[in-house]
Amino acid sequence: MTIDDLDTAVAIERASFPRPWTRAMFAEDLSRDDRVWIAAETGGRLCGYAGATWHADEAHIMNLAVESAHRQQGLATALLSELLELLVCRGVHRATLEVREHNDAARRLYESAGFRAVGARPGYYTETGEDAVIMWTDDLAAPGASARLEVLGEHAAQALSDVPANELVLAIESSCDETAAAVMRGGTELLSSVVASQVDFHSRFGGVVPEIASRKHTEAIVAVIDEALTEAGVGFSDLDAIAVTYGPGLVGALVVGLAYAKGLALATGLPLVGVNHLEGHIFANMLADERVAPPLVALVVSGGHTSLVHMPEWGVYRTMGETLDDAAGEAFDKVAKFLGLGYPGGPIISKLAEAGNAAAIDFPRAMMHSGDYSFSLSGLKTSVINHIRHERDAGREVDVPDLAASFQQAVIDVQVSKAVKAVKETGVGTFCLAGGVAANRALRQAMTLAMEANGVLVSVPPFALCTDNAAMIAAAGTHRLRRGDRLDLDAEAVPNLRLGE
Amino acid sequence: MKVRTYAESTTHELGRALASLLVPADVLLLSGDLGAGKTALVKGIAQGLGVREPITSPTFNILRVHPGKLSLYHMDLYRLENPNQLEDIDYFGTLEADGVSCVEWGDRFSQAAPEEHVAVAISILGDNDRELLIEGAGARGQELAAQWMRAASLLSGMEVHL
Ligand SMILES: Nc1ncnc2c1ncn2[C@@H]1O[C@H](COP(=O)(O)OP(=O)(O)OP(=O)(O)O)[C@@H](O)[C@H]1O
Ligand SMILES: [Mg+2]
Numbered sequence: 001m002t003i004d005d006l007d008t009a010v011a012i013e014r015a016s017f018p019r020p021w022t023r024a025m026f027a028e029d030l031s032r033d034d035r036v037w038i039a040a041e042t043g044g045r046l047c048g049y050a051g052a053t054w055h056a057d058e059a060h061i062m063n064l065a066v067e068s069a070h071r072q073q074g075l076a077t078a079l080l081s082e083l084l085e086l087l088v089c090r091g092v093h094r095a096t097l098e099v100r101e102h103n104d105a106a107r108r109l110y111e112s113a114g115f116r117a118v119g120a121r122p123g124y125y126t127e128t129g130e131d132a133v134i135m136w137t138d139d140l141a142a143p144g145a146s147a148r149l150e151v152l153g154e155h156a157a158q159a160l161s162d163v164p165a166n167e168l169v170l171a172i173e174s175s176c177d178e179t180a181a182a183v184m185r186g187g188t189e190l191l192s193s194v195v196a197s198q199v200d201f202h203s204r205f206g207g208v209v210p211e212i213a214s215r216k217h218t219e220a221i222v223a224v225i226d227e228a229l230t231e232a233g234v235g236f237s238d239l240d241a242i243a244v245t246y247g248p249g250l251v252g253a254l255v256v257g258l259a260y261a262k263g264l265a266l267a268t269g270l271p272l273v274g275v276n277h278l279e280g281h282i283f284a285n286m287l288a289d290e291r292v293a294p295p296l297v298a299l300v301v302s303g304g305h306t307s308l309v310h311m312p313e314w315g316v317y318r319t320m321g322e323t324l325d326d327a328a329g330e331a332f333d334k335v336a337k338f339l340g341l342g343y344p345g346g347p348i349i350s351k352l353a354e355a356g357n358a359a360a361i362d363f364p365r366a367m368m369h370s371g372d373y374s375f376s377l378s379g380l381k382t383s384v385i386n387h388i389r390h391e392r393d394a395g396r397e398v399d400v401p402d403l404a405a406s407f408q409q410a411v412i413d414v415q416v417s418k419a420v421k422a423v424k425e426t427g428v429g430t431f432c433l434a435g436g437v438a439a440n441r442a443l444r445q446a447m448t449l450a451m452e453a454n455g456v457l458v459s460v461p462p463f464a465l466c467t468d469n470a471a472m473i474a475a476a477g478t479h480r481l482r483r484g485d486r487l488d489l490d491a492e493a494v495p496n497l498r499l500g501e
Numbered sequence: 502m503k504v505r506t507y508a509e510s511t512t513h514e515l516g517r518a519l520a521s522l523l524v525p526a527d528v529l530l531l532s533g534d535l536g537a538g539k540t541a542l543v544k545g546i547a548q549g550l551g552v553r554e555p556i557t558s559p560t561f562n563i564l565r566v567h568p569g570k571l572s573l574y575h576m577d578l579y580r581l582e583n584p585n586q587l588e589d590i591d592y593f594g595t596l597e598a599d600g601v602s603c604v605e606w607g608d609r610f611s612q613a614a615p616e617e618h619v620a621v622a623i624s625i626l627g628d629n630d631r632e633l634l635i636e637g638a639g640a641r642g643q644e645l646a647a648q649w650m651r652a653a654s655l656l657s658g659m660e661v662h663l
Pocket of ligand 1: 334378379380506507508509510511533535538542558560605628629630631
């Protein structure tokens with residue numbers, strides 16, 4: 001750890017402790033001889049550190065922090081283990097530290113390294129009114145201790161293992177209808193992205209048409225991955241990791257991609273990274289616009305999802321609200337179907353709406369003023385159907401463009417109002433419109449206007465990245481890879497996986 | 502047998518009345534136009550089964566599994582294009598699993614009907630007015646349908662024709 005790291009260190013401090021170290025404290029401490037400081041980095045950037053002072057055979061652990069996005073990956077364990085080892089080399093046998101009473105994660109960490117609580121300084125943390133628990137370990141140099149350190153270290157080595165900065169990742173997506181694979185370098189450089197339904201399978205692979213079901217995914221997956229690797233000009237041996245969608249979605253479809261990815265990881269020894277499909281959609285926005293980064297709010301709208309997600313920092317997600325019944329894309333499809341307009345309904349309705357009057361029919365804006373972030377679209381679907389029924393019963397022709405425009409406007413009004421509320425409440429400066437329905441031009445426009453009026457950066461991905469694809473899974477997967485996230489080889493698909501769980 | 506409901510909440514109540522009668526491997530096949538109230542009925546059943554999470558439309562996902570006193574397998578055949586796909590989504594395996602299956606658009610393929618089931622066909626009679634035609638198939642299906650309708654005839658707000 002050097003002076004150059006201090007800005008990052010101060011930021012991590014502020015996010016970690018009620019009484020953070022200041023820049024001056026770090027600067028003064030780093031310059032002293034009776035101190036040991038070690039740092040953890042990812043991608044050349046500081047993400048954690050630990051420091052101690054020692055005298056004769058006693059040490060005082062002064063500080064240990066890990067950036068929140070990198071927690072729970074064994075980094076803290078690694079840092080502590082490394083630090084204790086360095087202290088032992090300097091002749092230290094005993095070590096002490098103070099920990100905030102309710103910092104359970106930290107207390108568990110220290111206990112696992114052999115520290116025991118021996119007393120407290122009541123009300124030491126005046127900022128929170130908590131006690132400082134004083135912990136000691138007395139046998140750092142004892143025979144058992146080195147074994148313990150090694151176990152700690154082993155965990156840690158995995159978390160700290162250097163992932164190359166331009167890692168080559170193969171990503172697989174099969175959460176619902178599409179079987180897709182992509183190869184990406186360094187989390188942004190897309191070398192190939194293949195979606196089964198877009199491949200001319202008939203001529204190349206003998207007529208496999210991928211669709212809904214798992215059997216079709218099974219038939220398509222080998223060919224899709226082959227194609228992705230060939231197009232990228234790489235082989236399995238060039239890869240650094242495999243990323244795969246493990247939820248949410250249709251279980252039968254998810255397992256196909258997951259089983260293939262696990263098999264590949266087992267055969268090649270490559271790390272396996274699990275990605276949430278919705279997280280993938282958010283990363284599609286980041287791929288398209290490099291200014292997009294947390295803190296942000298994203299609205300993921302597609303045939304199967306209507307979710308408002310808060311991403312306060314890298315790797316952290318909070319689902320603010322979802323649909324209670326139908327998804328937005330589903331409502332478009334069903335209204336189009338009821339009017340006999342064909343499938344998929346989104347593009348058809350939005351095209352018709354251009355020629356219609358959005359104020360012609362006053363459809364309900366369900367949940368618009370509910371005060372929360374839940375959506376409901378089943379009532380709107382029913383209102384549209386009722387309207388058509390009434391017109392037909394009255395012997396009138398339904399004005400299809402007016403109906404399309406009015407329906408679309410009702411959807412948009414609610415989405416925009418909830419998204420704006422979410423952005424204001426969280427105070428973020430960036431908003432992502434993601435998922436298949438993000439291709440709807442009127443929705444893009446309305447969202448952009450409303451957000452810009454609030455000084456918020458709006459990101460809408462290009463059409464190819466709106467619909468399901470594996471490029472977005474590769475981007476999200478690379479990020480998780482760097483954070484040290486790994487999926488166990490016995491992990492199962494999670495059909496109702498929620499972001500942030 | 503027929504039931505007429507005049508509000509979504511009554512359809513929910515009808516579903517709740519069914520929930521307490523269900524045993525593992527019972528199958529409900531739901532049919533009726535878009536917006537008829539298939540999902541609405543399943544919402545009521547889920548409430549009765551003590552399902553905590555919201556019942557959302559399974560149209561896109563095809564199958565949603567909700568844990569409750571009994572597991573609820575909420576399926577939707579709307580997007581399937583041919584009966585072969587029933588095998589692909591492990592439809593028959595799900596019906597036989599240790600839970601209750603509610604299948605929207607369950608009349609889409611004749612192959613989707615197991616021997617024992619209760620069929621519910623919902624018609625839209627007015628904005629808030631629905632008629633549910635209920636028919637049991639097989640010994641268990643008939644027994645369940647009859648029990649359900651007897652329970653429903655004790656409830657207010659709906660008209661039951663046994
Ligand atoms: N008596 C009633 N019972 C049930 N639903 C009713 C009733 N009256 C009005 N409704 C309305 O009808 C709609 C039923 O929608 P629902 O999504 O349950 O239909 P569905 O049959 O599942 O449609 P889909 O084919 O799209 O799956 C809701 O908007 C509900 O409020
Ligand atoms: Mg439904």
